Amino acid sequence: xDWLAHDEVELDTLPAWAAAAADVxxxxxxxxxLAPEGLVLVRSRRxxxxxxxxxxxxxxPEHARLLVAAARKPPRPPWFEIADRDVDxxxxxxxxxxxxxxxxxxxxxxxxxxxMSDEQVLAAVLSRAPLPGAVEIAAPAPGVFTxxxxxxxxxxxxxxxxxxxxxxxxxxxxxxxxxxxGGLLVGGLQHRRKRKAGRVLVLTPDGFVGxxxxxxxxxxGWRAVGRFVEGYDPFGVPALVVLDREGGVxxxxxxxxxxxxxxxxxxxxxxxxxxASPA
Numbered sequence: 001x002d003w004l005a006h007d008e009v010e011l012d013t014l015p016a017w018a019a020a021a022a023d024v025x026x027x028x029x030x031x032x033x034l035a036p037e038g039l040v041l042v043r044s045r046r047x048x049x050x051x052x053x054x055x056x057x058x059x060x061p062e063h064a065r066l067l068v069a070a071a072r073k074p075p076r077p078p079w080f081e082i083a084d085r086d087v088d089x090x091x092x093x094x095x096x097x098x099x100x101x102x103x104x105x106x107x108x109x110x111x112x113x114x115x116m117s118d119e120q121v122l123a124a125v126l127s128r129a130p131l132p133g134a135v136e137i138a139a140p141a142p143g144v145f146t147x148x149x150x151x152x153x154x155x156x157x158x159x160x161x162x163x164x165x166x167x168x169x170x171x172x173x174x175x176x177x178x179x180x181x182g183g184l185l186v187g188g189l190q191h192r193r194k195r196k197a198g199r200v201l202v203l204t205p206d207g208f209v210g211x212x213x214x215x216x217x218x219x220x221g222w223r224a225v226g227r228f229v230e231g232y233d234p235f236g237v238p239a240l241v242v243l244d245r246e247g248g249v250x251x252x253x254x255x256x257x258x259x260x261x262x263x264x265x266x267x268x269x270x271x272x273x274x275x276a277s278p279a
Contacts, residue, residue, distance in 0.1 A: 002071065003071050004048065004070055004071055006018070006049040006050075007048045007072055007076065008046045009046060010045070010046065011045060014040065014049050015049060018035060018037075018038065018049040020037070021035075022034055025089075025090050027083075028083065029043060030042070030043050030082060030084075034094065034097060037052065038050050038051035038052050038054070039094070039097075041068075048080065053101060055070055056133060057069045057268065057271045058091060058098070058271060059271035059272075060091065061267035064084060065081060065082070065083050066087040066090065066091050067080070067264065068081075068082065068094075069268060078135050078268075116204075116206040116207075117221075118218070120206075122217070125202045125204070126217075131202075131204050133204070133205045134203060134204045134205070135268065135272060136199045136201075136203075137199065137200055137202070137203075138199055139200045139258070139259060200253060200257045201240070203268075203269060203272045206221060206222070207222050207225075208220055208222075208269070208273075210242065211252070211257075218251075220242070220250055222276050222277040225250065225277065226246070227242075228266050228270045228273060229241050230262050233252050233254055237255070239252045239253055239254045239262075240255070240265055
């Protein structure tokens with residue numbers, strides 16, 4: 001899967017189609033341009049541009065929030081968030097644009113039979129193979145600066161023991177070197193980890209991949225899925241619950257495994273399921 005080529009870039013580096021005449025909507029801290037070929041989101045002096053076929057799904061977790069899922073390169077979220085009191089008109093206009101463009105490939109899931117078995121989907125996700133049209137929801141990870149601070153403190157303490165024998169000056173130098181080295185090491189490792197964060201839930205055109213009450217991760221085809229809801233695990237902990245078409249539980253993922261509120265996860269997963277599920 002190719003990541004968006006123009007995501008949070010300088011305005012003068014946008015593709016030519018993004019500069020065409022567009023229906024411009026100005027919302028709180030954001031300018032939304034609905035161009036004939038795609039969508040452009042401008043915030044301050046940077047912008048993200050995607051063609052309409054690159055928009056995977058629209059979701060409304062709350063009345064004043066609109067999520068636009070697209071293939072954004074981690075550690076960025078797998079969607080853009082638009083928050084404003086009047087997103088209804090924008091959502092309606094965007095859906096009209098999506099329905100008007102070519103509905104081929106993954107943009108026409110209801111007429112498209114599954115091309116991959118559950119086993120193939122699971123193998124592809126675990127191997128991080130390209131899956132065009134997939135939405136990957138990552139696990140939470142500590143911030144880079146927080147990790148760097150912790151690493152610096154540990155490094156300073158560790159080398160301070162060696163600096164004691166050299167007196168006050170040696171102690172200060174050793175502590176400084178330890179803090180710098182520990183901060184750079186742990187911060188760098190955390191930055192790399194965030195770029196390759198583990199996925200808690202992966203939504204693909206043929207099915208989703210997730211856990212079942214802490215058991216082995218597995219893939220489930222859309223024909224078996226009824227809906228995604230907010231619920232609880234057997235211990236009463238808030239969780240994403242996946243129901244089959246008869247109301248039985250297919251999977252549960254505790255809320256603590258997500259980096260975002262459960263309401264957002266449910267909204268995106270449900271919107272994706274509706275688009276991907278066969279008639």
